[in-house]
Amino acid sequence: MGSLDGIIDELDKHRLPFDFYQGADVVEVSRQLNGKILVSASQGLYTAGVIVETEAYAGESDKASHAYGGRRTGRTEIMYQEGGHAYVYLCYGIHALLNVVVNVPGVPHAVLIRGVIPFIGKQTIETRLNRKLKFPNDCYGPGKVTKQHGISTRFNGEDLVAGQNVWLADAGVYPGVMEVSAGPRVGVDYAGEDAQLPYRFIWNYMAAMEEIKKARLFQPGFR
DNA sequence: GAACGGATTGACT
DNA sequence: GTCAATCCGTTCC
Numbered sequence: 001m002g003s004l005d006g007i008i009d010e011l012d013k014h015r016l017p018f019d020f021y022q023g024a025d026v027v028e029v030s031r032q033l034n035g036k037i038l039v040s041a042s043q044g045l046y047t048a049g050v051i052v053e054t055e056a057y058a059g060e061s062d063k064a065s066h067a068y069g070g071r072r073t074g075r076t077e078i079m080y081q082e083g084g085h086a087y088v089y090l091c092y093g094i095h096a097l098l099n100v101v102v103n104v105p106g107v108p109h110a111v112l113i114r115g116v117i118p119f120i121g122k123q124t125i126e127t128r129l130n131r132k133l134k135f136p137n138d139c140y141g142p143g144k145v146t147k148q149h150g151i152s153t154r155f156n157g158e159d160l161v162a163g164q165n166v167w168l169a170d171a172g173v174y175p176g177v178m179e180v181s182a183g184p185r186v187g188v189d190y191a192g193e194d195a196q197l198p199y200r201f202i203w204n205y206m207a208a209m210e211e212i213k214k215a216r217l218f219q220p221g222f223r
Numbered sequence: 224g225a226a227c228g229g230a231t232t233g234a235c236t
Numbered sequence: 237g238t239c240a241a242t243c244c245g246t247t248c249c
Contacts, residue, residue: 055230064230075246092231093243099230112230143231153245187230227247236238 007120008046010217011039011169018161021083026102026109027199030056033100034180034203035211037169038116042150045124049149050173052208053115053140055185056199057099059108064191067108078157079108086158086166088151095143096152100160100168114186114200115140117208118148119218125149136205171217179207 016036023029031054039048057065059079066076066089078087079101087099087110099110117139118125125148126132138144146152151166160167182198189195212218 057230066230073247089230090243090245092229092241093245095231097230114230141232185230190229225247225249227245229242229245232241234239234241 004046004120007217008039008048011037011048011171012167014169014171015161016168016170018084021100021102021160022104023083023102026058026111027056029100029102029109030054030111030199031180031182031201033111033113033168034201035173035175035208037171037173038113038145038149038166039120039169040149040151040166041164042152042155042166045121045150047118047121047124047149049116049118049120049139050171050208050212051113051116051168052203052205053113054201055112055114056201057110057112058199059103059110062191062197063194064185064188064197065108065110067110072108076108079110081105083109084159084161086151086155086160088146088153088156088158090153091143096146096155097142098146098151098155112142113145114142115202116145116149117205117212119212139205140202171215173208173211173215173217175203175211176207179203179211 082105083102085101098113102109185200
């Protein structure tokens with residue numbers, strides 16, 4: 001009852017389908033990813049949490065994107081593949097950042113996962129951090145997400161639809177209509193006027209916790 | 224073979 | 237709120 005295996009099994013059954021990632025509008029996909037579940041199995045240890053912050057990167061026409069102007073290199077290649085794969089790259093030489101590849105082959109759109117409220121594997125996460133989790137502070141920040149969930153650049157190219165190492169699920173956690181706010185992206189001053197685009201989506205922590213409490217997966221005695 | 228620079232973080236006031 | 241450390245991978249010569 002409420003066993004870890006049972007919950008992971010449930011999250012596996014409710015994976016986001018292939019079609020979800022083929023969406024033509026990466027900004028809308030970015031918004032919709034708030035409330036979805038990030039599940040990872042790294043070093044044989046499961047962790048999972050609710051996504052509460054994302055940013056859209058709109059490929060060739062977006063000056064903030066690594067694929068701006070059709071830039072296609074070894075690093076950006078995965079973004080040109082079909083949606084539903086992970087794009088993980090190293091930032092500032094230290095932080096791995098997790099992106100979800102969106103759209104059809106040849107269209108290098110992606111969504112950066114910037115915030116997650118963890119609910120499975122808290123002990124694993126605290127071991128990785130070497131300290132206790134601090135809410136809500138530890139939930140926001142793209143480098144924090146990958147550290148907590150054991151996601152390194154080795155996860156680059158992972159299949160989110162059929163792979164066993166990392167995936168996304170719909171666990172019935174949905175933001176209220178007005179609860180996800182849009183704003184400019186972080187750390188993209190180099191992108192000129194594109195830095196002002198409202199491609200960043202944040203789900204307020206208190207509001208997210210309210211919705212999480214309501215979801216079936218989180219009811220006492222579930223399973 | 225080497226320069227470049229960053230989709231950040233955490234410490235500090 | 238401000239600010240500097242950070243260091244590898246990517247890119248191009």
